Amino acid sequence: xRRIADPTVRRLSLYLRFLEECxxxxxxxxxxxxxxxxxATTAAQxxxxxxxxxxxxxxxxxxxxxxxxxxxxxxxGLEREYVVAVVGAGKVGRALAQYGGFxxxxxxxxxxxxxxxxxxxxxxxxxxxxxxxxxxxxxxxTPPDIAIVATPADAAQSVAAQLVELGVRAILNFAPVxxxxxxxxxxxxxxxxxxxxxxSYALRHR
Amino acid sequence: xRRIADPTVRRLSLYLRFLEECxxxxxxxxxxxxxxxxxATTAAQxxxxxxxxxxxxxxxxxxxxxxxxxxxxxxxGLEREYVVAVVGAGKVGRALAQYGGFxxxxxxxxxxxxxxxxxxxxxxxxxxxxxxxxxxxxxxxTPPDIAIVATPADAAQSVAAQLVELGVRAILNFAPVxxxxxxxxxxxxxxxxxxxxxxSYALRHR
DNA sequence: GGATGTGAATGTCTTCACAGCT
DNA sequence: AGCTGTGAAGACATTCACATCC
Numbered sequence: 079x080r081r082i083a084d085p086t087v088r089r090l091s092l093y094l095r096f097l098e099e100c101x102x103x104x105x106x107x108x109x110x111x112x113x114x115x116x117x118a119t120t121a122a123q124x125x126x127x128x129x130x131x132x133x134x135x136x137x138x139x140x141x142x143x144x145x146x147x148x149x150x151x152x153x154x155g156l157e158r159e160y161v162v163a164v165v166g167a168g169k170v171g172r173a174l175a176q177y178g179g180f181x182x183x184x185x186x187x188x189x190x191x192x193x194x195x196x197x198x199x200x201x202x203x204x205x206x207x208x209x210x211x212x213x214x215x216x217x218x219x220t221p222p223d224i225a226i227v228a229t230p231a232d233a234a235q236s237v238a239a240q241l242v243e244l245g246v247r248a249i250l251n252f253a254p255v256x257x258x259x260x261x262x263x264x265x266x267x268x269x270x271x272x273x274x275x276x277x278s279y280a281l282r283h284r
Numbered sequence: 285x286r287r288i289a290d291p292t293v294r295r296l297s298l299y300l301r302f303l304e305e306c307x308x309x310x311x312x313x314x315x316x317x318x319x320x321x322x323x324a325t326t327a328a329q330x331x332x333x334x335x336x337x338x339x340x341x342x343x344x345x346x347x348x349x350x351x352x353x354x355x356x357x358x359x360x361g362l363e364r365e366y367v368v369a370v371v372g373a374g375k376v377g378r379a380l381a382q383y384g385g386f387x388x389x390x391x392x393x394x395x396x397x398x399x400x401x402x403x404x405x406x407x408x409x410x411x412x413x414x415x416x417x418x419x420x421x422x423x424x425x426t427p428p429d430i431a432i433v434a435t436p437a438d439a440a441q442s443v444a445a446q447l448v449e450l451g452v453r454a455i456l457n458f459a460p461v462x463x464x465x466x467x468x469x470x471x472x473x474x475x476x477x478x479x480x481x482x483x484s485y486a487l488r489h490r
Numbered sequence: 491g492g493a494t495g496t497g498a499a500t501g502t503c504t505t506c507a508c509a510g511c512t
Numbered sequence: 513a514g515c516t517g518t519g520a521a522g523a524c525a526t527t528c529a530c531a532t533c534c
Contacts, residue, residue, distance in 0.1 A: 082489070083503070084482065091481040095460060109515065118462040121515090122505055129517055137511040137516040154481050155488035173379040174476075185480050224483055247490075248483040250476070254301060256324040264486030266479040270380075270456070273472040274391050275297040275360050276290065277430055277454040280470035282361035283288070284453075289525070315493065327493090328527055335495055343494040343533045492534090500527070511516080 086127050090150055092117040093124070097147040109140040159184045161220060163246075165237050166228035167192035167200070167207045170252050174226060175202050185224065189216060193233070210237075217244045228252045238265075292333050296356055298323040299330070303353040315346040365390045367426060369452075371443050372434035373398035373406070373413045376458050380432060381408050391430070395422060399439070416443075423450045434458045444471075 096116040100108055110121040117124065128134050134149055135141040151157055162185050164171050174180075175190045191210040192198055200207045208216070225246045227234050234253030241249065248264045251257050254272075257265050302322040306314055316327040323330065334340050340355055341347040357363055368391050370377050380386075381396045397416040398404055406413045414422070431452045433440050440459035447455065448465050455471045457463050460478075463471050 082485075085503075087482050087485045088478050090485075091478045092462065094481075095477075111515085116462060120505070122507090123503095125515090125517060126504080133517065135516050138514045139512070140515065153485070155484040156481065160480075160484065169379045169383050173375045177375050179477070180480065183477060183480070223487065224480065248487050250479055250483060256298065256322060262490060264483055264490075266482055268474060268476065268479060270474065271301070271385070271389060272294050272297045273456055273474060274366075274386065274389070274430065275300075275362065276293050276472055277456060277470055278361040278366065279288075279293045279296075279359070281429065281454050284468060284470075291525075317493085326527070328529090329525095331493090331495060332526075339495065341494050344492045345534065346493065493532105494534095495532080496530095498528085498530105500525105502525070503523085505522070506520085507518100508520105509516105509518090512514090 080130065082130055086130065087154070089117050089119060089123070089127055090154060093127075094147060094150045094154065094156075097143050097150065100143045101147060106143055107140045108143055108146070110135075113141075156184060159186060160223040162187045162224045162226060163189035163191070163213075163217075163222035164226045164228060165191045165210065165213075165241070166226075166230075166233075166252075167194070167197045168228060168230075171226075171228040172202060174228065175205055187226075188220065189222060193229075213240065213244065217246075221245055224248045224250060226250045226252065227257070231255045286336065288336060292336065293360070295323050295325060295329070295333055296360060299333075300353060300356045300360065300362075303349050303356065306349045307353060312349055313346050314349055314352070316341075319347075362390060365392060366429040368393045368430045368432060369395035369397070369419075369423075369428035370432045370434060371397045371416065371419075371447070372432075372436075372439075372458075373400075373403045374434060374436075377432075377434040378408060380434065381411055394426065395428060399435075419446065419450065423452075427451055430454045430456060432456045432458065433463070437461045 093113050096113060110124040113124045114121045131153055134146055164174050164187055167190055175187050190205050190207045191213060192207050193210045197207050198209045225241045227237055227249055229237050231253050234255050235257060238249060238257045238259060242259055242263055251265055251267045254269050259265055299319050302319060316330040319330045320327045337359055340352055370380050370393055373396055377396060381393050396411050396413050397419060398413050399416045403413050404415045431447045433443055433455055435443050437459050440461050441463060444455060444463045444465060448469055453469050457471055457473045460475050465471055
């Protein structure tokens with residue numbers, strides 16, 4: 079299958095959220111128009127996005143909510159569960175570890191690490207913060223599918239390198255630095271400073 | 285000036301972060317090559333980005349760190365301070381309110397609101413959580429430049445509408461829904477579920 | 491010599507418009 | 513008639529390559 083662009087994948091995720099709402103409300107069928115309104119895009123874009131993977135709808139009718147949701151979950155790889163490790167037990171790490179919303183979607187935070195002896199040993203929602211040096215011993219037993227880097231900027235790159243070394247192939251990075259990793263490792267960045275500065279720019283230029 | 289694309293603005297923010305590090309380390313001059321390495325892009329892209337705003341470097345030499353940083357701060361609108369209001373005092377709202385990093389960059393969280401009576405009145409770092417119904421009375425006095433929406437999904441749209449109504453022109457949205465707002469209001473989204481699902485997709489397709 | 495600044499070329503993403511099913 | 517699926521067109525963003533200047 080052709081390589082799919084990142085913006086497309088992100089929209090699929092948005093469509094799926096909308097479909098799940100439809101399922102709850104008992105709506106059985108939905109049009110590209112309906113999906114577009116919620117996904118912040120156009121009906122043509124919605125149809126094009128799906129067409130990259132196949133032909134999911136019925137002409138003249140629209141899409142069957144449950145069928146489409148199932149196909150999107152399959153495409154996104156959400157039919158399985160993921161083990162997640164959080165490195166960095168600061169404000170962000172803590173919020174992530176305690177947030178229940180991830181587990182509901184199949185992402186289970188099973189490990190939390192920190193380098194600070196004052197934080198090591200703390201327990202949040204039954205999750206004990208472990209010494210970051212234990213990563214080497216822990217991962218071979220139950221390797222995480224996804225690692226979340228929530229360390230200070232200066233530690234992030236070396237942490238990422240170690241994670242990759244131990245076999246991690248997907249990283250969600252909250253540290254405000256670009257992580258250099260091999261091509262076969264996926265990195266997504268969440269950087270609130272950038273978002274705020276983009277808003278600052280927007281406020282100034284209108 | 286021509287309209288600048290969002291990806292460009294975000295890179296400017298990354299370049300600035302690198303320049304600030306250079307300032308701290310006493311590095312006086314930097315090349316497009318150096319900036320590219322940190323900004324996860326190419327030297328040509330760096331030069332093109334700057335060329336949209338003018339001509340900041342010296343041929344054969346590179347860019348003077350302090351000059352370039354000043355110009356980027358000016359372009360991004362970071363020469364002033366911003367008042368920020370956080371709506372929603374859950375896990376995310378709390379982490380945002382307590383995080384000191386924003387203030388250091390000129391974004392001051394001055395208000396925190398929640399609808400839950402159990403949370404109203406709590407005090408975090410000298411910031412008291414206020415009843416969301418007070419927004420109407422508070423904002424005319426010290427209107428925030430930026431509002432952060434950190435409410436549950438089902439409340440986000442109506443909160444956003446109220447904020448816009450009261451004059452807010454920039455919103456950072458953590459709720460997992462698309463906010464519909466007028467064209468002159470800037471919205472940036474931070475959606476961890478999307479990032480995790482994009483990683484899930486990446487893990488499956490390689 | 492060395493690094494910028496920039497038109498031209500390329501590549502990527504989005505929109506259009508309409509043929510094709512139901 | 514209604515709505516999908518899709519090639520073609522258009523808009524947008526990135527990369528190339530080289531003239532330009534310090």
